[in-house]
Amino acid sequence: MKERELVIVGGGPAGMAAAVAAREHGVEDVLLLERDQHLGGILNQCIHPGFGLHHFKAELTGPEYADRFASLVKEDPNIEVSLRSFVVKLTKDRELSFLRPGSLEEIKARAIILATGCRERTREMIQIPGSRPAGIYPAGLAQKMVNMEGWIPGKEAVIVGSGDIGLIMARRMALEGVLVKAVIEIQKTSRGLVRNVVQCLEDFGIPLYFQHRISAIHGRDRVEKVDVVKVDDEFKDITGSGFEISCDTVLISVGLIPENELLEMAGAEIDRKTNTPVAKDVNLTSIPGVFACGNACKVYDLVDWVTRDSMLAGKMAAEYLKAK
Amino acid sequence: MTYDVIIAGAGITGAAVARELSRYKLKVLLLEKEAEPAFGVSKSNSGIIHAGTQNSPSSVKGWLCVEGNRLMREEIAADLGLNFVQCGQLIVVFDLADLPELEKIKKDGEALGIKGLALVDRAWLEKNEPNLGPEVKAALHVPTAGIISPYRFVYALVENAVKNGVDLKTSSRIVGINRIEKGGFYVEAGGTVYTARFLVNAAGLYADELSALAGAPTFKITPRKGEEYLLDKKREHIASHIIFPLPSKASKGILIIKTSDGNPMIGPTAHDVDDKADLATTDEGLAEVLSGVRRMMPSVSKSDIIAYFAGLRPVAGKDFIIRHEDSAPGLVNAAGIQSPGLTSAPAIAVMVCDLLKKHGLKLEPKAEFHKLRQRPAHLFQLPLEEARKLIEKNSAYGDVVCRCELVSAQEVRDAIKRGASTLDGIKFRTRAQAGRCHGGFCTTRIMKIMQEELGFPVTALTKRGPGSELIKDERK
């Protein structure tokens, strides 16, 4: 089995920042594994501005932010980037297996940083009842369809959840000529940034219903309508408050969950509720020499803070390697 | 076009009949209204290959179930490359006063010829099913029960039938049936009129309407809904058997079901509904399933759920209706195929062939019946070493598309080559999109492969056939 000094899993902003910082702190050999065909992670589909105000003191789009790090990574001959490389196995002894077109590789690393990001919570995780037709998408998937493929998923949409992704997708869909009929939020306030509520909903006249939930999705082949009901402070339906909204699309934006299945496989302690590593400090896991950073460690609102903490992760890994 | 036999419906029943008939020198047509086989009842069920317990020894379905189970264990799983897992089943009681009921199930089961039935006590359960809750006192162990992927079972039968010469036409709803004076039927479907001497009605929920259309309005189908909830693969090992409570009058109760793909499943409910298209899940159904399961296994949590669905059992009285209709000579009904229809299908198929023979169809075996079907490659089922060999042979098996379930680009292409033309068809065949992220990461990638392989514009791609288009428009 080949030995490597530091292996980083995930080439989003977290993985890239960790790689750059590890090099700055003296690590000589970094292997960065990314599943996708390019570096950048989720930033590649975030074509709206609003990235980098803190780190670069400039307002960048997601891909612009990612590119700044990607060039740092690519310029450094001591960082080997392996794309389309999907890590499928990790052990507590830091042995790692990954698939890529044509081969299955096995490596032993002296230190590992997991920067695998998040997945979206789904309709199924909040158990919205009703039928299961076409037209129900996680908001991030819809974002990828619209921004990366130019596919417009529907004509009339309802969005579940008022987190930033939901808000940004409401605006994005409206700009593409989709009639966004409502954003439905079960809480009393939005989880998103205030500027997004104003710029994405108010400026476009999209109604936001607080303390409401979708009680059923209808439609046999494609979504036809949703039932909406008002809830009280205990999230119980208020009888008589129900109404319908006809639509062909429902976007689900109800939060992100850190992707820590590899860490779990290696036997690290994971909080079952948040799916984050259980450890005494940021970027640490319960396995020595295995670190987690970025959205895999905890869900961040702003990429600037992902960068800051992930650079720290790179430094921590370097110090761990030096001390060994 | 003229056939010896037309089969209406490519669910598990029609698929099994088609494969059975393909052993003989016959021209056979399998007609399916949906875009792909297995999109009816056969896609949404518990996937259990029942041993045959809990059926009356005087029922037809009891015998067919025991025989179907035997055929699966001894022949079909191996011949068709199916991932059948004989994990066994436990029927548990919460009160030792119910032991006589278990004894009765055991006695009835033995009368049906089920082998290996044994009562087990609390100590056995603690050793073999440590996650069972304290309320569970004893159980009946049924070793011949097992699990299978229901849609892959259908696809395997259909593929093998087609290989042996059966014609398959999908997106072909039968809208008209006319009897021919001298015998046989004109069958209109998908804009074409076909002729056949015999018609086998395996139309699931719609079998009553089809039988009436052929001139035999002899029964009515009532849909009985069952909601099922799938748990994360991480919970694969909560149970090592399929676990049933002692059944009630209306249903077999809420079960803990192992599935052959790893995710445990809980359910199903059993409630009669009016609408044959009502596949909605409900808040009440979820509550019923959770409370039923937690009595057996308190550690099951709502947050383990990653998917859910509802299926409709086609119920026509207590038993299956498998008979020739004398009022419509040449029509054989295989209807009212409620549970355990998945298990019984291979035995139903033999019975249907016997009926056809009795009514004049000549069954002359082919010299060259190909009974074997090669199992499609699934990375998720392979140990890493075998995965390595596969990837070294064809690099596209190393190009992972679905990260939650470990499905490669090549598997998606294989599925399309084997007949998948919709997103659901790909999901059922490969498991891509069936995991915890529900396609959040892989859907666009799969759609692009579909475009390449099928040559459709993106706006023509569907979830499960016309009407379920995924994309409304493309930015110019």
Ligand SMILES: Cc1cc2nc3c(=O)[nH]c(=O)nc-3n(C[C@H](O)[C@H](O)[C@H](O)COP(=O)(O)OP(=O)(O)OC[C@H]3O[C@@H](n4cnc5c(N)ncnc54)[C@H](O)[C@@H]3O)c2cc1C
């Ligand atoms: C839709 C959306 C909109 C956002 N909008 C804003 C905004 O406007 N402003 C802002 O500042 N922040 C925004 N954020 C937040 C910020 O962009 C994220 O917090 C940040 O991108 C997270 O970086 P990451 O590297 O941890 O994760 P990701 O960017 O998700 O990167 C993880 C990488 O790991 C790879 N990977 C995962 N598993 C494996 C494996 N097993 N093997 C190999 N590779 C693997 C993935 O392919 C991916 O490339 C947004 C986030 C989202 C999701």
Ligand SMILES: Cc1cc2nc3c(=O)[nH]c(=O)nc-3n(C[C@H](O)[C@H](O)[C@H](O)COP(=O)(O)OP(=O)(O)OC[C@H]3O[C@@H](n4cnc5c(N)ncnc54)[C@H](O)[C@@H]3O)c2cc1C
């Ligand atoms: C919740 C639930 C759980 C179950 N669990 C189990 C289990 O664990 N084990 C078990 O053995 N059984 C189980 N069953 C029962 C099993 O699923 C059914 O018995 C079986 O799938 C019925 O298959 P079928 O082929 O008869 O019907 P279907 O699968 O519905 O096939 C009929 C086909 O006919 C087509 N069709 C209808 N009308 C027309 C027309 N006019 N023209 C052309 N085609 C037409 C339909 O589209 C459909 O594809 C369960 C059922 C449910 C609902």
